[in-house]
Amino acid sequence: MRGRPVSCCFTGHRPAKLPWRHDEDDPRCVALKRRIRDAVEAAYVEGYRHFLCGMAMGCDLYFCECVLALREGHPDVSVEAAIPCPTQADAWPADQRERYARLVAACIAIGTGFVLWCDSLLTGVNIA
Numbered sequence: 001m002r003g004r005p006v007s008c009c010f011t012g013h014r015p016a017k018l019p020w021r022h023d024e025d026d027p028r029c030v031a032l033k034r035r036i037r038d039a040v041e042a043a044y045v046e047g048y049r050h051f052l053c054g055m056a057m058g059c060d061l062y063f064c065e066c067v068l069a070l071r072e073g074h075p076d077v078s079v080e081a082a083i084p085c086p087t088q089a090d091a092w093p094a095d096q097r098e099r100y101a102r103l104v105a106a107c108i109a110i111g112t113g114f115v116l117w118c119d120s121l122l123t124g125v126n127i128a
Helices: 029-044 059-073 094-106 114-123
Strands: 006-012 050-053 079-082 109-112
Touching: 006 059, 006 079, 050 059, 059 079, 059 094, 079 094
Parallel strands: 006 050, 050 079, 079 109
Antiparallel strands: none
16 A cells, blocks of 8 residues: 555546447447456555546546445545536436436535636636
């Protein structure tokens, strides 16, 4: 275990960039989800306890689901939804909006406005 607090952040491809698109029963998607789960478990073993997720449709949501599953057996795990804007999921299909809402509600912390924060770092503008 590491001697200092550490975080693991994740963002990945959206369905349009995946060969199976929205078919999560595709064997390649199932295999990817297994690899994400294994990577999350390995990060936990290495000492990572706080996980941040970009919450985009596709791989981000797969990651969030894996971390929430890990948290069931390890209550010291926290997951933060790093939401770039409050309307992130507004144009998504209904089933994906419901999934997103369920996952966001399960996160221990919800951060919004990361785009503004990052832009302020680049431009030197104080957004506080």
